Amino acid sequence: MQRIGVFVCHCGTNISATVDVHKVAEILGRESSVVYSTDYQYMCSEAGQNIIQNAIRDRHLTGAVICSCSPRMHETTFRKTAARAGLNSFMVEIANIREQCSWIHKDKEDATQKAIAIGRAAIAKVLLNTPLVPGESPVTKRALVIGGGIAGIQAALDIAEAGFEVDIVESKPTIGGKMTQIDKTFPTLDCAACILTPKMVDCAQNEKIHIYSYSEVVKVKGFVGDFEVTIKKKARYVDENKCTGCGACIEKCPMKKVPDEFNLGLSNRHAIYIPFAQAIPKVATIDAMQCRMLTSGKCGICSKVCTAGAIDYKQKDQFIEQGYGAIVVATGFNPISLDKFDEFAYSQSKDVVSSLEFERLTNAAGPTNGVLLRPSDGKHPHTIVFVQCVGSRDTTCRGKEYCSKICCMYTAKHALLTREKYPDTEVYVFYIDVRTPGKGFDEFYRRAVEQYGVHYIKGMVGKVVPRSDGKLEVQASDLIMGEQLHIDADLVVLAAAMESDKSARPLATMLTASMDTNDFFTEAHPKLRPVESPTAGIFLAGACQGPKDIPETVAQAGAAASKVIGLLVKNTLKGNPCVAQSDELMCNGCSSCEKVCPYGAITYVDKEFKMPNRTIAIRRVAQVNPAVCQGCGACTVACPSGAMDLKGFSNKEILAEVDAICR
Amino acid sequence: MTYSYFPGCTLKNKAKELDECARLSSECLGFTLQELPQWQCCGGVYPLGKDEIATKLSSVRALVAARDAKQDLVTVCSACHNVIKQVNNDMQSDKDIALKVNNYLQLDQPYSGETRVYHYLEILRDKVGFDTLAKLVREPFTGKKIGAYYGCLLLRPSKVMRMDNSENPRIIEDFIRAIGGEPVVYAMRNECCGGYVTLEDPQSAKIRSGKVLFCAKDQGAELLVTACPLCQYNLQKNDDYGIPIYYFTQLLARALGLRELKGVPDGR
């Protein structure tokens, strides 16, 4: 004899404003097998959970139905509540009367009727539920960090600190990311390299951290606690173990005119190169497309001058397979391409630059050794115009709808530092809004205006016309003065929007991690779970999850690391007991299920069956690996004989729900 | 390949050169422009009001004629192209306009934007191919620094016109390269010459055109090429720099060896 308890949550007014919760509790209380029915303001609160626990004990309940928010929110919570009261966790059903009822309907009558129907379905299901026991799966005590910028570096350092092995996979020849290209950081004006390089060195020297530079993740299999990842180590044609980073090969390389990515094309590098002096690993890399030896078989000078014998033209891409318990995604960002914004003449004049290019022009290790010079003629710029929001806050197909967050601050930094170093240079910043939401940020921006005399103008630049005398005629609006301005500038700097790295989307597919329409990884909950992907075992750090600055990135990396540590510290993980199961007496060995399983969880075995006339028949039947099965149910649909069913969501249970709704 | 051809009023009069050179060249390039048997002036500007119906009818009639002839519709004048393409877009996507137009016209088969509209330059780029064109050129403009003048109507609004990247176009520069010239890129090539304002406020047009011409000259253009008779008029009238302004079909016909390049039309 079943004894079911029904608990209807008000969820404050989220549910009770549109659904008559008292009525729902009352009507459901009249269902057969329901011995207890109540409603309460916040079922998930301690008081609410106590109501459930007490009812389970006092009324000897065999099953519980919670009419509340989505199971994605609190199924785990209520399962734990039941367990604490001595009821099997899987004898609990959630009836979603919030996301699927009160939040989407307006009419109280209709919504209440619908809530009752949903509740009935849950009762019908729980009556057929059987107690389930979760299995256990192993945890590989090793973490993978994809991306070696400041986010990846910080996450790796924190994970290693807890004593776990960490691998960093970085697609560039060196770790460090965007921060290596930055000169000074706002608002403290710390030198970026000075605060980053010690961390990079820590990574290199830490025994627990292994860096796979010039590498990419190409395949991911498995699930939380037990990922199998294939890493492609791209051939750099230099033996990492032998190369000392002395640079003799670079000096002698005859291919000198390759645009240097590190300086965004503002200067050249050789075909064999080290991206910058503080690169980690400090190992040369040969650009296969530019190297004469690799493209046409002629040259070989670098190999001759290398005293360590590190050059290896025959090197091939290497594929490494490694197991991990947790993965941190830290693939970072890039400025957008400016080819659709040519009203600013970016493609027409070398003196129209993006903010990152400007950063390189002011960096001591940059193409002009830190002296701010016009890229076209090397002259000193006397008038600089900064244009904000190029491609950000843009709902057209040219740009991104979101605010890129860091541009107001880094432009204030650029403007302030320019005025400080070159007081004779006039600096204009055209803005829509000035966004300064961090500690010391607004004060910093006001210093730029009040102490350093930067001209902040509320308005936009409409057109930039390069002239043959070298000047850039800037036509812009000043909304407060009500004027259209014409300024002859020497340099125009565009604050290009920030977008996710190109590797992010293919990676999201490999990891089956959610991504939004802007190619930023989605977090499990935007407010309360910002560093976890909804996919278990995948964690997020840095700009790959959304535009952010360095302090936020470091904080998020630490948070992701703590989640990883929490996972790796366990020896086993409780599996999901709602897995597929095949009834071998009904299975006819057709292989339909094996073919549709996306996880490779089904295999076929030959089994012996006792036949009526005392003989033994051997039949081929399906077998599900409960550790790999994710409970998607595809096999149950494919199975023609109905042998395959899903524990916790059996065919009978689903049909009972339908019948209950149709009453 | 035969295309239905909408010349527009101006190409039959003041801009005869634009039309004649287009037809001459097309035969040489392997396609025929078959003028629609009946057509009316497109109106010169696309009527922006959402409730404007009567002003769009002449364009719809041209589109229907092309559809019924089972041909694509080609225009040579930027203004006609802009009007007809935008009206076609309305017939495809604005149910209210499509309904009212079809109710009025009472065609045997209602029109819903089936016809494809091309500008002559798109035919050169997408159907003939600039590489093919380059091979057929007999008198290339070697060494000539030619600036493209797009004006407004070819490129905007880019969501509908879809001719090219509206801020960094290259179709006319590619055309210039195909006929052997050296394209000169200058920032004002897609800014307005003044357009119809020249009738009532010639001073305004003078300033607009002046800026375009100054910029082109400043960047080294020796001559300008355009696709719109009104742009040509405005630029010529307000030119203080002695820059000749030709239609792209004039340069095309000359490059193909079909016709001598007359001095700038009307004997200047």
Add this chain to the structure above:
Amino acid sequence: MDDNRIEEREEIERISGVDVRKCMRCGKCTATCPCYDEMEYHPHQFVCMVEKDEIEPLLKSKSLYKCLSCFACVERCPRQVEPGKLVEAVRLMVIRQQGRNHLNPDMIVKKLDDRMPQQALVSALRKYSK
């Protein structure tokens, strides 16, 4: 009086199809407008004034006839507000009234020269009269 203004605004929104609330007051339209100097009210002001039902000054302004319909403001606006269509809608409200054509065929004769293409006459008449 107030109802009249709201009606005017609704009429303009209906004719133009523009949603003025999309504007984020960035000023890109006015920055890019080639005939700023000739206009009394500029594209961003058209958007703002229509939103605030301040239509009368716009109806009386000569800016309506200085706009080139070049679509630079429409193309470059990052929020797809399309100010140029708003200017046309205000202009239509004026010229659709009886006897309020801005340009008549007899006014044109004096303005012609023998090189002016038909296109100019047709376009100007289309824009300035009904």
